[in-house]
Amino acid sequence: xxxxxxxxxxxxxxxxxxxxxxxxxxxxxxxxxxxxxxxxxxxxxxxxxxxxxxxxxxxxxxxxxxxxxxxxxxxxxxxxxxxxxxxxxxxxxxxxxxxx
Numbered sequence: 001x002x003x004x005x006x007x008x009x010x011x012x013x014x015x016x017x018x019x020x021x022x023x024x025x026x027x028x029x030x031x032x033x034x035x036x037x038x039x040x041x042x043x044x045x046x047x048x049x050x051x052x053x054x055x056x057x058x059x060x061x062x063x064x065x066x067x068x069x070x071x072x073x074x075x076x077x078x079x080x081x082x083x084x085x086x087x088x089x090x091x092x093x094x095x096x097x098x099x100x
Contacts, residue, residue, distance in 0.1 A: 002042075003042055003077060004042060004044075005043065006044050007044045007045070007046070007047060008044055008047040008057060008086050009044045009084055009085065009086055009087075010042070010044070010059060010065075010084070010085055010086070010087060011040070011042040011043075011082050011083070011084055012039065012040060012041065012067070012072070012082060012083040012084070012085065013038055013039050013041050013081075014037070014081070014083060015037045015064065036066055036067055036068070036069055037064065037065070037067075037094070038064070038067065038083060039062065039064050039065075040059055040060065040061050040062060040063045040064075040065060041061065041082070042061060043059060043060060043061055058087065058093075059087055059090055059093060063093050063094075064093070064094040065090050065091075065092065065093050065094065066091045066092045066094065067085060068091060071083075071085050071089040072089060
């Protein structure tokens with residue numbers, strides 16, 4: 001099954017954080033927080049303005065994004081968990097640039 005979000009909504013697959021910390025301590029699943037980073041798997045066509053024009057989204061499929069802790073709505077499709085949120089709930093897009 002595939003999903004096509006409407007207007008300015010995005011479908012996000014959360015990126016799982018690593019299970020160990022620097023000292024090698026394993027964090028159990030019950031103590032983990034949900035990650036606030038994800039990959040866009042589907043995007044709507046854009047935000048519709050009051051005059052009827054559609055403004056394209058800045059975020060596209062494949063982008064890795066950061067979003068707020070309590071943003072969006074959790075859904076489950078075919079056993080996989082996703083998050084649906086509006087583009088204005090996205091805090092930023094992670095770029096693949098080399099930082100020094």
